[in-house]
Amino acid sequence: MKIRTKIVFLVISVITFYIIASLVFTIYNIDINGQLEIEEFEKTEKRKIDKNLESFVELAYSVIETNHKNATDKKYLEYYYGRQLNDVMDVVNNVLKDKYLSFKKGKLSKQLAQQQVINFVKNMRYDNGNGYFWIFNNQKPFPKMIVEPIAPELDGKILDNKNFNNALGTNANPFVVSVAMCDTSGEGYVDYSWYRPSVTDEVLKEESKFSYVRLFKEWNWILGTGIYLEDATKDAMEKTKEDIRQMRYNNGLGYYWINDDKKPTPMLIMNPLWEAGEGKIHTDKKFNCANNSDQNLYQAFLEACERRGSGTVEYVWDKPIKGGETVENAPKSSFVKYFRPFGWIIGSGVYIDDIDKTITAKKDIMEVKKKDMIINSILISVPLGTISILFLIWMMNKHFRETSENREDEIESTINKDEKLLLYGDENKKQSNSKKTEEDLSTNFILKTFIKEQSKLLAFNKIVENATQNSSSNAIEEISKDIKEMTKLLREEIKTINKSKLDNFK
Template sequence: MTIRLKIMLFTTVTLLAMVVLVTLLSAYNIRAQGDARIAAYRGEALEQIKNHLTDLVEVAYQTIDSNYQNLSKVEFLSNYYRKRLSDILDSGDAIIKRYKERVARGTISLEEAQFAAKEEIKTLRFDGGTGYIWINDTGQPFPRMVMHPTVPTLDGKILDSRKFNNALGREKNLFQAFVDVTRESPDGYVDYLWPKPTQDGVTDEMVPKLSYVRRHNDWGWILGTGIYIDDAEEDIKQRIITTVKGMRYDNGTGYFWINDNTLPYPTMIMHPTLPELDGTVLDDPKFNNALGVDQNLFQAFAEVTAANDSGFVDYLWPKPTPNGLSERTEKISYVKLHKPTGWIIGSGAYIDNISQTVAVQQSKIEQQVRQLIKRNIMASFVFMMFVVAVAYVLSSSFSKPIQHLTLVAEQISKGKDLDLKIAETSRSDEIGELARSIERLKTSTKIMLNRLKAASKK
């Protein structure tokens, strides 16, 4: 292999190696910078979504909590149930009015009318049997029970037992409270403790109750009915569920659901887009899609709220669209436990748009890398042609003198052309030094040959 070829080959290989190295380093830097930008974007986007979800769920939580706290507010309950309880007493009033009219017409005595009225009122039932009307009189200092449909042993008795000193917030006899509250006004409310009717009688324990009472002065009667707070609680819960079910955001695609915190598998209380889940124990294997842990996602909700009251879980879930639900899509949800009800309130955001944006950015990065490689190949080809041409010229300036010197040396070795001029002796580089050495060799050879010729003639 000639020196010229070696020089050109070395130059080409070195240049190619440099181009490849620079291209690889540039591609690596582009990808590294792109990955850093993508990671920063993903982190910022997720953080914005998490903050947004936290704010939204907090609004739903406050809606639930404020409504639930109303259970302890007599004013709220009295206003909320005013018409319902008033309508119940209206039915008792209608019976009394009918018998009063008969007394006025003289077809029945007052005693007969009162007896018949209380017997008829005794049979009235409301709210699945737990609602009823009782009658006590306005006697002082303690009233007398005229009729109680669920505790008939009280009928006719003076209500002075200490067990009746349970009017909440008043610490006094609840029947005295009925008389007091209707003294200035014909009706009013009193909250207290009382046994709750059951299919087998009444409960042994005393249950919180709110009663609405109305006075009939001409008969000296007070009619009363009430709502048990646990019944009110279920009523309020249904109201809360209806309210939360109707809450929407993000053009109707955002919603809230409620499940309980039972473990190992919670029960769905309300899901606005999948109502078929309501009341269902959420143990179906299709829910084993909590990303990163591959566990039941509702179980994950219960566990994260048991540990910290609230938290985030990412998973897969169908996405609402104008045409219905899509295939399961990446989603992250924020959940918070409402301890008084044992409800977990949650809302989520689909993060497939983040993944789509990341995919677009990754595609752009790969496109930049391909364009870089393409540009480098084109630039390196042009540059390589230039460098090869320069290398060819430079190598020629080395190889041609060496070839000439090689020819001269060969002629000297044969004793020929000893008068041949060596032009390269004027060069100042290593070739010039070699040429001058050959020139000296040529001169020495020429002298030696002349001596040999002279000696042979003697």
């Protein structure tokens, strides 16, 4: 392979490598930037969804907080339970009035009339047995218990036990406080701790209680009945479930559900779209779909709440669509929050398959851009590379030609002088050399041909030497060594021819 061809091949290889490398680098950047753009889009969209879900869940959470607060707020209890307690109190009060009138009319003795009232109170129950009545008198400084159905050991006792001192969140005696209220307004509300009725023989436990008391002045008796705050809390929970069951957002598509915090698998408490599943623990395999694993969905809700009190859980679920059909295993994201006083986890979710569709569309667009970039790069790079190679070849030919001609003229001028000296330097020998004219002409032709080729090689050798000084390329150094070796051989050949010519002249 000629040296010039080697150089052209080397240049073509370098340009081709540059084009391919640039194309690969461009495609790589498109892929990386596209992937980063898609990831950022996905994160941004999910953050928006999580933020919206959190806002909606906070609305439902505020309902739970309000109802729970009301269950322990005295003014709310008076408003919400006051009428109920007042109505049931009227029942006993009417019996009491009736017995008092029988006594006044002489139909019953006072003792018998009062005993009949006491017997009635002992057996009177409401609210599934949790509601009952008691009677104590209004004597001072401490009243005496007339009848206490769930603590009969107190009947006839003076209510001065210091253990009773827990009314109104202070150390006040609730019976003394009740007497003071009735003396002032004939009735009132008082909160304190008292024993809860038991259907078994178990030891009674004290619970917070909110009671309504009313004075029956004719006998100086005070009637009492109340509601345990735990029952008020249960009522608040029931009310909350029904309130949240009716709540909707996003044109009726958004809803809420509630599960408890029991381990290992929480129980579903309320789901307006799946009432058949309420009150059950769901451990079927279809619920093992949370967080891209086989984790149970309700366990994942609990785990998210245990870590931070709230959180987002991603899973797959069947998505209902128009026409009564469903899309199986559609991606969904839910935000859940823990309400510890009730032991509830309230949550709401939204399907995020639209995000996946958008991401797929973006990936398709990115692929089209990548193909367009490849085609455009080829259309631009190939012509530019071809033009660059042609221009390089033209420049090389021009430079080689000019250098070769200059070198040839220089060498030929020097040789011509030597020829004239050898051929015509002695006029006396002119005749003797005439016989060898034809031979000399042949020799001169051969000599000039070698000189011409030598000049070209020498000129090219000079160019390569210059290139070698400015480049560390192994390929150019190898070419330079070949040229030097060829030049050396040609010089030796010319010397041999010149020497032969001189011998002939001699």
